[in-house]
Amino acid sequence: MIRAGGPVTVERYMALSNAHYYATRDPLGAAGDFTTAPEISQMFGEMLGAALADCWLRAGAPADALYVELGPGRGTLAADALRVMRTAGFAGEVHFIETSPLLRDLQWQLHPDAEWHLELVTIPEDRPLLLVANEFFDALPVRQWVGDEERRVTIENDRLAFTVNGAVREDSPARDAMAWEIGAQLDVRGGVALIIDYGHARSGKGDTLQAVRGHRYADVLADPGEQDLTAHVDFEALARAASAGGVEATRVVSQREWLERLGIAARVEALAKAHPERADEFATARKRLCDPDAMGRLFKVMAVHSRPWPAPAGFEP
Numbered sequence: 347m348i349r350a351g352g353p354v355t356v357e358r359y360m361a362l363s364n365a366h367y368y369a370t371r372d373p374l375g376a377a378g379d380f381t382t383a384p385e386i387s388q389m390f391g392e393m394l395g396a397a398l399a400d401c402w403l404r405a406g407a408p409a410d411a412l413y414v415e416l417g418p419g420r421g422t423l424a425a426d427a428l429r430v431m432r433t434a435g436f437a438g439e440v441h442f443i444e445t446s447p448l449l450r451d452l453q454w455q456l457h458p459d460a461e462w463h464l465e466l467v468t469i470p471e472d473r474p475l476l477l478v479a480n481e482f483f484d485a486l487p488v489r490q491w492v493g494d495e496e497r498r499v500t501i502e503n504d505r506l507a508f509t510v511n512g513a514v515r516e517d518s519p520a521r522d523a524m525a526w527e528i529g530a531q532l533d534v535r536g537g538v539a540l541i542i543d544y545g546h547a548r549s550g551k552g553d554t555l556q557a558v559r560g561h562r563y564a565d566v567l568a569d570p571g572e573q574d575l576t577a578h579v580d581f582e583a584l585a586r587a588a589s590a591g592g593v594e595a596t597r598v599v600s601q602r603e604w605l606e607r608l609g610i611a612a613r614v615e616a617l618a619k620a621h622p623e624r625a626d627e628f629a630t631a632r633k634r635l636c637d638p639d640a641m642g643r644l645f646k647v648m649a650v651h652s653r654p655w656p657a658p659a660g661f662e663p
């Protein structure tokens with residue numbers, strides 16, 4: 347494309363690369379490129395499911411509420427969360443937003459009754475949503491700016507190169523549009539959304555675009571479509587966009603704070619008691635999820651909820 351039509355924006359480069367990447371492989375786990383929180387331990391999905399079930403019960407347990415997940419990967423998080431939610435009485439339908447045919451197939455194996463969509467607007471109308479997005483927003487494309495110039499990818503000496511270098515600033519119309527849509531849908535239907543991703547609570551400057559391959563950082567301009575491209579999520583921008591849609595955003599907390607407040611310590615104890623031979627595994631998983639030098643600090647959690655619905659647990663000041 348670049349040879350034929352000239353440089354493309356970083357935004358387009360990231361969008362096209364990731365579309366190919368996710369359509370052609372299961373990127374998760376030891377044999378893949380990266381591991382996500384639900385793939386580390388069942389406890390992550392269980393804590394999330396408990397938070398959603400509690401919020402749903404306090405909202406009066408509407409029977410028509412739907413479980414909706416954006417970019418569900420292998421479907422592991424939904425399986426762990428729904429197991430907890432079902433025991434709390436939630437019997438609602440499951441809807442997934444997923445573009446990758448290959449990942450849809452993996453999700454279908456765990457969730458044969460789910461329905462798949464490309465956008466939120468096609469999800470059955472008027473029903474409240476219990477919505478989840480874990481490591482979804484980081485895969486949506488960002489724009490990069492150097493001063494007033496939008497950064498693009500070109501070809502120099504037969505290799506990909508950026509058109510301009512210097513102090514980079516990022517923004518993301520794709521993420522803002524999705525956050526706005528979540529806010530707008532929750533405002534009309536009622537419900538709550540939990541957004542978990544790596545990134546920062548306040549908007550900032552800097553080049554955060556990165557490539558990951560085989561659990562290592564790689565050159566973002568090498569092998570487009572063959573490695574995972576992500577950029578830090580600006581939670582302040584997401585909150586602004588979702589609120590413009592009409593809902594309340596909670597404060598942003600670290601994954602560690604969120605999981606500890608929801609009671610992961612008690613869950614580790616209960617699992618270790620039930621499976622003493624796996625006690626070390628549960629303790630190690632908690633460390634990977636919560637330690638500041640693992641996922642505990644860089645990963646953040648935020649909820650948005652319609653005004654009549656309560657805020658979910660874990661975000662209290």
Ligand code: SAH
Nearest residue numbers: 368382417418419443444445446480481485
């Ligand atoms: N949430 C999962 C997987 C994270 S990987 C987990 O925590 O393990 C990102 C997921 O988002 C994949 O399922 C990918 O196919 C999906 N995805 C990426 N871009 C998308 C887009 N534009 N629309 C819908 N799904 C997308």
